[in-house]
Amino acid sequence: MIGKATVVAPANIAFIKYWGTRDWNQTLPFNPSVSMTLRECVTRTTVEIVDRTEGDAVFLRTKEGSLAPATEAFTRRVEPHLERLRGWAGEEISFRVATENSFPMGAGMASSASGFAALTLAVVTALGRQVSSEEASVLARLSGSGSASRSVLGGYVKWPAGEGPEEEHATQLAPAEHWDLRDVVAVLQEQAKEVSSREGHERAPSSPYFEPRQKLLPRRLEIVTQAILERDFSALAQTVEEEAIDLHLIAMSSHPPIFYWRPGTLEVLAAIRRLRQEGVEVCATMDAGANVHMICTPESETAVADEVGAIPEVSSLIHDGVGQGPRIVDEHLG
Ligand code: DP6
Secondary structure, three states: OOOEEEEEEEEEEEEEOOOOEEEOOOOEEOOOEEEEEEEEEEEEEEEEEEEHHHOOEEEEEOOOOOEEEOOHHHHHHHHHHHHHHHHHHOOOEEEEEEEEEOOOHHHOOOOHHHHHHHHHHHHHHHOOOOOOHHHHHHHHHOOOOHHHHOOOOOOEEEEOOOOHHHHHOOEEEEOHHHOOOEEEEEEOOOOOOOOOHHHHHHHHHHOOOHHHHHHHHHHHHHHHHHHHHHOOHHHHHHHHHHHHHHHHHHHHOOOOOOOOOOHHHHHHHHHHHHHHHOOOOEEEEOOOOOOEEEEEOHHHHHHHHHHHHOOOOOOEEEEEEEOOOOEEEOOOOO
16 A cells, blocks of 8 residues: 555546436436546645544645645535545545645636546555556546546546446547647636536436437537547537537526526627637537636637637636646645
């Protein structure tokens, strides 16, 4: 047993969204999803194996650089996964966990995919074990954050659904080097979203548009996969934007409804349509939140940032792009 390990794992942005959970015990989705792994938005997590009698402890790195005990809500989310990983390891141990995000926690960016991927792999590494990417994806998925199953891989990633054992884990469609796409994030909401993804997944099937979307997805999956493999931006753009709008259509028509958008979201979407008319290669996608991820080619990045950065509701821009999967590093947190 190594005893202590640190892993940096990336966030990801979905082109085809996981929205609706078929099986909560196993965290299995109603539909397949496809995402791009990010480069800059990452979580760094250090796990130290300690004596069972010490109990688990979770710390967050503050802006000032010191470690502070995590909030109760944060610990409540992490603890069941530590328990699961302890069961998987089959050892009577406790974990001392310290974690930090490269992106501001308050920026309303999803951090659970990178967070649970980093935590899972740091525990595995601290135990001195080695797992395949398939097993890492399964373990990360079981955290309850399904999108974490995609964050254990770099580049362009697919998580299948309803395909027997294949749906248990994500697989890589293409490595990061295949296509240099960028993601400029327009931050509109500083605080965390009011309704969690979990709540959204639970309510999704109550929308009258849930079933119609399921019927559209096989074709969308085909188009997005092909567009990635052929680096066809215009084919990708149209479907990615349709998909994002459908997720929010379903959220807004769920019982009770969920409104993630802010007025600024519509401003940004209008700016993107304008840019596209001018020939700029860009499309929008939004997760369960108000922030808009603007997927674009490297040549379009400056035009996108200039236009959207000038919108008063946009508090900041995060420049990101396709990246590699998780990596083990030597710089421990605490
Ligand atoms: C809208 O259940 O993985 O981002 O708890 O926020 O990690 P978190 O969410 P999870 O659902 C992700 C929902 C989504 C779409 C997607 O990433 O596929």
